[in-house]
Amino acid sequence: MTTSVPCGRSVPYLLLAPALVFEILVHLLPMLGGLWMSLHELNQFFVRDWTSAPFAGLDNYRFAVDFDGAVGAELLRSFAVTAAFSALTVAFSFGLGLVAATLLQRPFRGRFLVRGLFLVPYALPVYTAVLVWKFMLDRGDGAVNSALRGLGWGGGEFWLLGQNAFLSLVVTAVWRLWPFAFLALMAGLQSIPAELYDAAEVDGAGPGQRFRLITLPMLRPVARVLVLVLFLWTFNDFTVPYVLFDQSVPSAANLVSVHVYQSSFLTWNFGLGAAMSTLLLLFLLVVVALFLALTSRSRRAA
């Protein structure tokens, strides 16, 4: 949209100026700084006076992707864990959100109450949402085990340790995130004209057919952005594992963000940490580009 109103050529730039200044400060400079750091031997000896850290070339990168070495192996492992975590969390959040949004389309008494209730986990500050799960999963006698015992399913496992830790991570993340999918898909459903459904019904389409032939295709643009956003949020997630497991994240649930954080701030190897985050960034760029290319092609084909 453009106004035809004459304006000085500098007006848009003046309006943009504050945003540009801060974008440079909080995005551009740190990114350049990160790139610089990843090429230098920036460890505990040079943190105080980081500009004097010796040039390391690609050593940090070589170190990070040397999958036979301890550092590279652990990075690869945390990458795999993150990919699995992200895929599962996005799938479940999307699925639950779609079910809830579809079923809440039809007006019934108490609908707004249910809708508001479903949104609460997402509205909570992240750490309080995670803290309550930490409490429920904690120890052998937490709420989850107590409920499992009540249902006669045993229970007594330590959910925050070992392989179970991964499951705990996924459940907590889904609980917090599915309401966002619900919110976005509800908005998508509301934008579908009712006439489409009426026409389909006149043609004799049942609810299953209407869902498959109208709802799903019409939701595609919303779903596309939603999946992308959910993927990026979960892949970069830090708070859920960090609050759930404190400092000692079990390796089965060690997400990449936490791994980079620990490599940088616990061992003071900022150069390596910066190299890892640059690799993470490159990976995300490739995935996002692929995703956008694939989904836009399928959209044209459809």
Place this chain on the structure above:
Amino acid sequence: MRREPRWLPVLRVTALGALGVFTVLPLYVMAITALKPLDDVRDGFAWWPSRLTWEAFGTMWSTVDLAEYFVNSGVVAVSSAALSVFIAVPAAYAVSRYRFPGRDLFRAAVLSTQMLPGILFLLPLYLIYASIGQLTGILLQGNQVGLIITYLTFSLPFSIWMLVGYFDTVPAELDEAAVIDGTGALGALLRVVLPAAKPGVAAVAIYAFMTAWGETLFASVMTNAGSRTLAVGLREYSTESSVYWNEVMAASLTVSFPVVVGFLLLQRYLVRGLTAGALR
């Protein structure tokens, strides 16, 4: 209203019921634990307290410096939300209303910074702030200023992105008329577009507030004893000997209450902003 087969209401009640239980159980646990006396939370979990008490809501203020963290979080979240809206409104207006060289580049930059991992900015910002402190004596670490600026890394792109979508829904004829009446671009923005997009601005502000209120990564690195926010402060309820779970949950409820209410009141506008801006 359309007819529906008989199995549909059954499916609806079952599925929504299951989702309801999944949603409510942790909230129930949070509430019931907050209302337990300390002795109760030391043993195994019980679905009902031995007695209901508001004790934890009183003692939580002295176990850790909750009030101070509350104030710190409030200062940081309100300032970063205000700053972010203040910067994003003119920028979004420019992108929505004018065609100018560099517009698409700016849009693309805003969109892409939105999806970068926070950890990417954490390390360099940490060192940049440290250097600024050494060089100029202006301390950005260990106080609120650094955190407020840092939170722009995610609230600014989001705010611009959403507001462009919102401003696009305001008919351009309105501000064209205002400009012809002689108010100038800024006058048109302030007097016409902003009032019409008020819900959008409110939604963006509450969202920026929420993310700052819940942020953990930057807060855990960039704060010290004097500037600690709630996200970091709530961890102090765990001591080596025990965790004051009743107080943790009481504090969690107290901390959550304002944002949950704000979010529920404004979620309709957030949805509209998402469809207008993000989900286009």
